[in-house]
Amino acid sequence: MMHIIIKKLNSTEYEELLYSEESHFSDLKSADINPGKLSKTISAFANTSGGEIYVGIEESVSENGKIREWKGFVDLEAANPIFQVLQQLSPLNNNFIAEFLSSDKSLGYVLHLTILKTTDVVSATDGKAYVRRNAQSLPLYDEGALERLRYDKGIKSFEDELLNIDASEITNSSAIIEFLLEIVPTGEPEEWLSKQRVLLEGRPTVAGVLLFSDNPQSILAKRSAVKVLRYQTRQEAERDFLAFDPITIEGNLYNLIYDAVDKVKEIIEGIEKIGPSGLEKITYPEEALHEILTNAVLHRDYNVVSDVQVRIFDNRVEIESPGRLPGHVTVENIAKTQFARNPKIVRLINKFRNPPNKDVGEGVNTAFEAMGKLRLKKPIIEERDSSVVVTLKHESLASPEQIVMDYLKTSEEITNFIARDLTGIKSENSMKQVFYKLRDRGQLEQSPKVPGKKPAWRKPAAKENS
Template sequence: MIRMGFVMDKLELLNIIKSGENSYIEFKEEGIKAKELAEEIVAFANSEGGIILIGISDDGNIKGVQDKNIEEKIMNICRNNCIPNIIPIYEDIELKGLKIAIVSIPKGLNKPYYTTDHKYYVRVGTTKRIASREELMRLFQANGSIHFDISPVYNTSIRDLNLDIIRDYFSKYNTFDLYEEDNDSVERILINADILKEADGKIVCSAGGLLIFGKNVENIMVQNGISFAHFRGDEITDKLIDKKIICGRLQDIAEQTLVVLKNNMKNPSIIKELKRKEEEEYPILVLREAIINALVHRNYSILGSKIRIFMFDNRIEFHSPGKLPNTVTIEKMKIGVSYARNPFLVKYMENMRYIDQLGRGVPMILKTMKDLGAREPLLQESGEEFVLTVYKK
């Protein structure tokens, strides 16, 4: 990983040039056009950030920069050719008597960024490319402009929903009976509740409507569900003890996954005051919260990727597809600051008492494990996933 915005020395710069271009490093010669440079800057800002070295050829030869106003020109490109404007960190270093301009582009906080010709770029490996529809949707999700859970799912209809469960929900939480409404009224109510959506002149299900109230959800949204694997040992390469795919509505997945975890735990008993007491390896409250957090906060626009739970001898890992939204950091999560990537799912799961209060989950997990004397749970971003690791007490 390249550190952004630090003072680079000559040796470090030479090592970077020697290693060549990668996901975080781009070489450009001085003659690069403003439009092309803006595209590279936008691509880095829409991804994980990166460094552009101006004065280096694609094959790593040191060419240098002659223009004395190069810094001003770069800043103008970031301000005028990138939308929203981007503030890079600039420095230059002399190598072999030649000036190299170093432009550090931070990971953008106001994604998505685009160029003046309204094109959105992302960094993939050593190159930039125009963002795909799915990538663009994730960029808009990251800044809260759209929420995938209330987006329409095409080629669906009200027949893909379990109306009995919907009626029970409204009877319990909204104090009126859908059985007393005619079909047109029911449809209008479900549209107002974001369970159904109007799209291209048709009434279809929302993603959240399917996830909470759908029938055979996994046949329509293949990314839904949890993949569970239990290994004997502490590595994925160790012997596989149990493996399951858990699908259905979110509330059903939560309950079934908790049962699977409990069945795979060893429960040694201790004698206390002449009575035998079962002692669990992991607090059920912690496991339940970790499951719910993964189900409610994962990025459902990432197709084909289920939540993955790995159980080892010394820990359980919860892998949730999707990076943290723009404004959320791991340190903020630890103190209860949260962001609802899927506000529809949060609202309905909260109404059904699966969520106590947004933002309380992670602090509760940390405190509970600390009180038990266990190692502090690990929160980290790994590629396109957020991973929560809970260690055995």
């Protein structure tokens, strides 16, 4: 057996493991589990977002609920059958990390496996591929579901699918003629498109239509536009809060990206929030909006029948891109790794003058840096069942205490409502705790109560001019 590290848990770590919840990213198994059955969980984690398995934790149900017990392997060799299965699960290869856990509080060793997301589809020993959904490992029974997984992982790209439409849709469009006149003046549309492999057997591919058709949305309906929605709320998206009917941005990918960024920027600049000088216009760095929207359009899964959505709230912008993260990309490593689900689209749009993806592969990092320059929090990236959502929040990197004190440099007092708006804190009670902390430091005091006026806080009289 390979050399494996043995890690000794302290009392706190031991208790945390025993009472940890099984989830989309974590599973607990008995040391008596059949290795073949365990391979289903391994397959599910490898095919989805990766995860951790603890082998050697028993669970039973009593009148008082679930009971967990540490019942590890008697020695390291007892886990050999599991390692044999791990070696058999091609193409898992070395996409896992293993260590043994021990504790003075219990006998035996718990095997801790960290399964990494793989580029290829990993099947269990029963020949089926599994995916992780919440705390379950679910089998993919038919070829359609397996095909969906291939698209999810980026093994297969919908950009190469041939479409049953006339070649003139992209050989005689304004988009291709303008592009060639600017970039390849001596190029002939049909010859150039064929060389780029977006015109095959006299038929356009999905990539060809998205890039060079004058109206891709008429051919690839409900999967090639950007929908912009404005909700006048900080809460969840509900139709009652829509400020106006959703706006649909259309056009070839080059125009689509620039037009969508312009429209989103225009709507955001019409939003005001409370600031130290009264109502101020909200500003997000245009680079962040541009890069996140560019990524959402270029790296989305075009096999998913859904448009990119931009949801603009009073305190945040959510950009939802159809399809899960491709290949080995995860939420944790997205800023450090590269994987193009649609390599032809990414390569060819970079040939346009002033391409939207100027620094290929650097989009997420550019967005992070742009938010940081304005002292705003980094974008939040969330992977859902069939999409990726990036949220840009208008929340300062400064502490809530600092934000309150900065506001009081130009205002006599501050209410709980104003402070929550400034800091992004949702709970009224949590905001009170910030006020109490500042009061205890002698930096704040409650303003005298005035009938009909909301309670407020101010700087103590002796510190008003400090």
